[in-house]
Amino acid sequence: MVILAPAAESADDIWAAVQAVAAVIAIPVAIGLGLLAYRAVWPRRKLRWSARVRPLVSHDAAHTNRLAVVFQGVQLVKPHIVEVELSNVGNKDLEPAHFNGTPVDIRSSVPIVELLQHGSSPGVQRVLRPTVTGRTVSLDTRTPLHSGQTLTYVMLVDGADPGIELLASVSNTRIERAPASGPVTPRAAFVKPALVLLVATLLVMAASGVLALSRLRGR
Numbered sequence: 001m002v003i004l005a006p007a008a009e010s011a012d013d014i015w016a017a018v019q020a021v022a023a024v025i026a027i028p029v030a031i032g033l034g035l036l037a038y039r040a041v042w043p044r045r046k047l048r049w050s051a052r053v054r055p056l057v058s059h060d061a062a063h064t065n066r067l068a069v070v071f072q073g074v075q076l077v078k079p080h081i082v083e084v085e086l087s088n089v090g091n092k093d094l095e096p097a098h099f100n101g102t103p104v105d106i107r108s109s110v111p112i113v114e115l116l117q118h119g120s121s122p123g124v125q126r127v128l129r130p131t132v133t134g135r136t137v138s139l140d141t142r143t144p145l146h147s148g149q150t151l152t153y154v155m156l157v158d159g160a161d162p163g164i165e166l167l168a169s170v171s172n173t174r175i176e177r178a179p180a181s182g183p184v185t186p187r188a189a190f191v192k193p194a195l196v197l198l199v200a201t202l203l204v205m206a207a208s209g210v211l212a213l214s215r216l217r218g219r
Contacts, residue, residue, distance in 0.1 A: 083152065
């Protein structure tokens with residue numbers, strides 16, 4: 001006579017052991033991912049800016065004595081279009097108080113001829129009002145810069161090899177320069193849901209493993 005009960009019991013023991021091992025692995029992983037999720041959504045302030053510089057006339061054939069670029073009656077020697085983007089990529093708004101009562105300055109190494117346009121993305125949010133003085137565009141910081149908001153300023157400058165820098169005094173805020181890009185979404189907007197789901201899954205696995213380990217020890 002063949003008794004099948006011990007074999008089934010042995011299979012249950014193996015499955016319980018597997019769940020126990022999974023619990024041992026899942027618990028520290030869940031803790032680590034939980035800390036990562038905590039860092040991703042923890043309030044932080046971060047500004048990222050970029051400057052795209054392009055010659056207004058790029059073809060070699062344009063550089064002759066027969067062709068000239070004139071703006072408001074003034075002939076330009078080396079005209080360039082400069083597009084500056086300023087993005088709040090942190091997960092907190094930057095309020096006027098964070099700017100310490102000082103403007104954000106965009107400085108050019110060559111004269112600024114004209115500020116051609118400026119705007120905000122999303123468009124419903126207000127832009128920091130610009131003022132041009134010499135080689136500097138000063139942005140009025142009495143308006144909040146919202147999380148996920150990108151400001152764009154397009155300038156006409158005149159001079160060879162324009163250099164652009166951004167000067168700002170912002171409390172507890174990291175400022176970095178990056179390659180020119182479109183509007184930036186805060187990392188937490190897409191990191192948080194994925195991490196929360198993964199951590200929850202691992203915690204369920206860990207709980208199941210602990211329960212299986214308890215049953216295994218009780219035999």
